Amino acid sequence: MNVFRSAKTILPGLKANRGATFFAFNLLLAFLLLLVKDPWGCFQDTYSNSDPFFPLKESDIARIKVGRKGEIVSLSRTLDSWEVALPDGTTGPGDSERIVELLKAAVSLRKFTLLVRNSTFPSPEFGLSEDEPSLEIFDTSGKSTGILFIGSSAPRNSGVYVSEPEGRNIWLVKENLKTLIGNGRKDYFLSHSLFPDRFSYGKIRSLKIEFPSDPKKGFSLTSADNGWILSTNLFSKSVEQNTVNDFLEKLLGFKADEISLVARESLPLAPQEKFQIRLDTDSGTKILSPFGKDRQGSWIFRLSGMKYELIVDPWTMETILDKDLADFTSSPSVKNPVP
Structure with missing residues (x-):
């Protein structure tokens, strides 16, 4: 009796609201179609829907x-x-x-x-x-x-x-x-970066590259209020901000070709092979200089606080050490400043 009584109550309402009834019916059909089609695989027994081994983000x-x-x-x-x-x-x-x-x-x-x-x-x-x-x-x-x-x-x-x-x-x-x-490989997850703490440097104030055997080849870049100043032992002038940003980004992104967990036999560097890169930032100073070279002629770097060595082929850093200073006066596309 309750069922019939409820039907008598509902049916007049459905007749009076045919638009709402039609919408609800279509919504039900759409939901059933979604269950059948399952376009996103939400209801399928697939690899991505299975239980994870590690239930974490x-x-x-x-x-x-x-x-x-x-x-x-x-x-x-x-x-x-x-x-x-x-x-x-x-x-x-x-x-x-x-x-x-x-x-x-x-x-x-x-x-x-x-x-x-x-x-x-x-x-x-x-x-x-x-x-x-x-x-x-x-x-x-x-x-x-x-x-x-x-x-x-x-x-x-x-x-x-x-x-x-x-x-x-x-x-x-x-x-x-x-x-x-x-x-x-035990060393697989160690960083090969020559500047591994680049994200903790803070703002870069200056960069200086020196060659003891050829002082004329060295140069420095110093941050100024309106950009950067390029200095050598012959001149000092303002240079393009974007070119400096490209140069610093490339320098900080350099990685060693190999890591050696044990000290290699080190041969002395010839005078023309010696150089030093000095990076001054808000948080301190970073100095990069090869310790020596191995029998294949690759540079050996021993970074402060690290027991292992970073091995770098000399030609890897040619774009940094043999930089044409005239490039700093070009006008490349705009880039955000390197931090």
Whole structure:
């Protein structure tokens, strides 16, 4: 009786509001069509919709441990960058690009393709043994949110085999973790930058490049109220702001060709090979000068506070050391000032 009574109450209302009824009916049809079509894959059983191994956002990750047993490398987030700690206690600034790439992959890992449940150990067919590298993620509270053992790459570049320590379930993930962790290289996440703390310099006041064997070749750039002043031992004049910005951006972006964790045999530099780059900023002074050269003729740099060496091929910095000073009077496109 209640159903009939409700119907008698509702039907007159629907007849009186046919426009609203028609709209509601179309809205219901559209919703049903959305469920069937699922254009965004929201209701599909797909890789991206599966449960994550690490249920975190990139910004929630404060530390990463990666590497083989006994060779674990720790990546720790600082205020505006990352610091790397090697197993022997060596520390240094991290390569932000490589670490961020690993972060993106870590939060994208999904439990979609389960290959083996409760696997036996070891599982050499998946590259899982006592020697495989691991990946462990920590949140901002310092708590570990999980660990994965990284096996071999699957055929046809279809992904990488991973295993969970609990249950020993073996999964296939899309992300190429082997490449993202540098295939086990301990120095992979160390920054190759010759100016690794460029983001903490503050405003640049001056830059000076000196060549002891040829004083005429040296020059300096000094920040002034209306731009920059180029000075040599022959002249001093105002120069284009944009050209200076390009030059400083290129200088601060230079990276070593190689990192050496052990001290190389160092040969003395010839007088014409010696130079010094001095960068003065609001927060201090940075001096860059090669310590010596190896048998291949590459420069060896030993930066302050670092135990390892940065190796640079001489021709890598030709655009800086052999700069044509006439270029500073050109008029390139406008660029924002380098901080």
